[in-house]
Amino acid sequence: xxxxxxxxxxxxxxxxxxxxxxxxxxxxxxxxxxxxxxxxxxxxxxxxxxxxxxxxxxxxxxxxxxxxxxxxxxxxxxxxxxxxxxxxxxxxxxxxxxxxxxxxxxxxxxxxxxxxxxxxxxxxxxxxxxxxxxxxxxxxxxxxxxxxxxxxxxxxxxxxxxxxxxxxxxxxxxxxxxxxxxxxxxxxx
Amino acid sequence: xxxxxxxxxxxxxxxxxxxxxxxxxxxxxxxxxxxxxxxxxxxxxxxxxxxxxxxxxxxxxxxxxxxxxxxxxxxxxxxxxxxxxxxxxxxxxxxxxxxxxxxxxxxxxxxxxxxxxxxxxxxxxxxxxxxxxxxxxxxxxxxxxxxxxxxxxxxxxxxxxxxxxxxxxxxxxxxxxxxxxxxxxxxxxxxxxxxxxxxxxxxxxxxxxxxxxxxxxxxxxxxxxxxxxxxxxxxxxxxxxxxxxxxxxxxxxxxxxxxxxxxxxxxxxxxxxxxxxxxxxxxxxxxxxxxxxxxxxxxxxxxxxxxxxx
Numbered sequence: 096x097x098x099x100x101x102x103x104x105x106x107x108x109x110x111x112x113x114x115x116x117x118x119x120x121x122x123x124x125x126x127x128x129x130x131x132x133x134x135x136x137x138x139x140x141x142x143x144x145x146x147x148x149x150x151x152x153x154x155x156x157x158x159x160x161x162x163x164x165x166x167x168x169x170x171x172x173x174x175x176x177x178x179x180x181x182x183x184x185x186x187x188x189x190x191x192x193x194x195x196x197x198x199x200x201x202x203x204x205x206x207x208x209x210x211x212x213x214x215x216x217x218x219x220x221x222x223x224x225x226x227x228x229x230x231x232x233x234x235x236x237x238x239x240x241x242x243x244x245x246x247x248x249x250x251x252x253x254x255x256x257x258x259x260x261x262x263x264x265x266x267x268x269x270x271x272x273x274x275x276x277x278x279x280x281x282x283x284x
Numbered sequence: 285x286x287x288x289x290x291x292x293x294x295x296x297x298x299x300x301x302x303x304x305x306x307x308x309x310x311x312x313x314x315x316x317x318x319x320x321x322x323x324x325x326x327x328x329x330x331x332x333x334x335x336x337x338x339x340x341x342x343x344x345x346x347x348x349x350x351x352x353x354x355x356x357x358x359x360x361x362x363x364x365x366x367x368x369x370x371x372x373x374x375x376x377x378x379x380x381x382x383x384x385x386x387x388x389x390x391x392x393x394x395x396x397x398x399x400x401x402x403x404x405x406x407x408x409x410x411x412x413x414x415x416x417x418x419x420x421x422x423x424x425x426x427x428x429x430x431x432x433x434x435x436x437x438x439x440x441x442x443x444x445x446x447x448x449x450x451x452x453x454x455x456x457x458x459x460x461x462x463x464x465x466x467x468x469x470x471x472x473x474x475x476x477x478x479x480x481x482x483x484x485x486x487x488x489x490x491x492x493x494x495x496x497x498x499x500x501x502x503x504x505x506x507x508x509x510x511x512x513x514x515x516x517x518x519x520x521x522x523x524x525x526x527x528x529x530x531x532x533x534x535x536x537x538x539x540x541x542x543x544x545x546x547x548x549x550x551x552x553x554x555x556x557x558x559x560x561x562x563x564x565x566x567x568x569x570x571x572x573x574x575x576x577x578x579x580x581x582x583x584x585x586x587x588x589x590x591x592x593x594x
Contacts, residue, residue: 183378184376184378184397184412185399188365189401192363192364192410222383223383223385223386223387264382264383264386266380267380267383268380272380274382274412
């Protein structure tokens, strides 16, 4: 596919913004104990421990998604095999498309973003099980560059730290998968 | 939210319909061939296989050609899915399928959840939808030429509904004008149209007779066969016309020999209609034209004039 000239720029920007919206860092601790994990279920000792258990799985999936994506974006690998273990459609399709655009534009990502994710809502009482994850995302040290020249990809001035809200769902394969992610660049953090 | 998606989808649909008309015809080199009898077939004429080979015209199997710089119905964009010009979205099956309890199913237990990437090329809404059936063009669409062959086969065009004076039941005389005509109907003279369609693609074929060649069946070792080409359906003979020649379609010199020179005692008249057929993708896209011939026959009895004058 030959990219449309104008589309090329759009795609590069969109790729950047999408990455910015969804990526996260290594190393940050996931939800600390006693973090504001909420539940629809009535508070009882057994539900609490269930919520804690599932919350940990949700955050592990969220972490896995971000690590897989940062790794894929570093090489523009749109066929990354790790992503589907943590991500479901429509987010999966969106990420793969972004990676494909990135590959067509010869763009790779350098460095790493950082993140601080917490669960703001979780329902494990009634199917479908779902969770909402709020993440303070910082892409200040995560840069799209042209693979050939190692020069940064021009991008409009934009916020570098802002809130990204994601949805996780529990699928029939027994895994929590991240199915949506939306960045709110007007919400610094 | 839904309104926003719909608006985006509609805007994209308008754009892509316009571009389709210009471009899709180049995507297919295959063409339709209609033998004088039997169903029309598609001759595959791809760059990789010069000369190509025939494939059955009746199958309509899906193809999954990749979308080029321009989009056409059912084309596949890797990573995005199959293109549906009606909504301007690329469609793929959602992986994995959401759990049965997910509200996206709206209580349905049939169908599937698909992820639609809409608004090309201005990125883009990726949204899951439940659908009872796959979107039009999902999995690829048949080659338009295949549908064209189907449409042509549905036309029901045929050779002339032969009218001839002298009539096949009666007899005529050597040297008298012969009148030939066809009863005019959509199937014998046109114009006639038929459409073959699968969800996402429809092809209409339109046929009009161009001429009828009448071969009079009277060739001998001394003399070639009488042959008359008529570009009209001809004029039906009435007894009030007497021995006049047909104004537009006749064997005006008449037969030179009696049909008793044939072992059957009759001349076999063969009339072949040449049809001009146009086909096109409904709403714009690939087009084609071809000629199709269909023939009919009739036996007539011609007696020697001297028998009468003696």
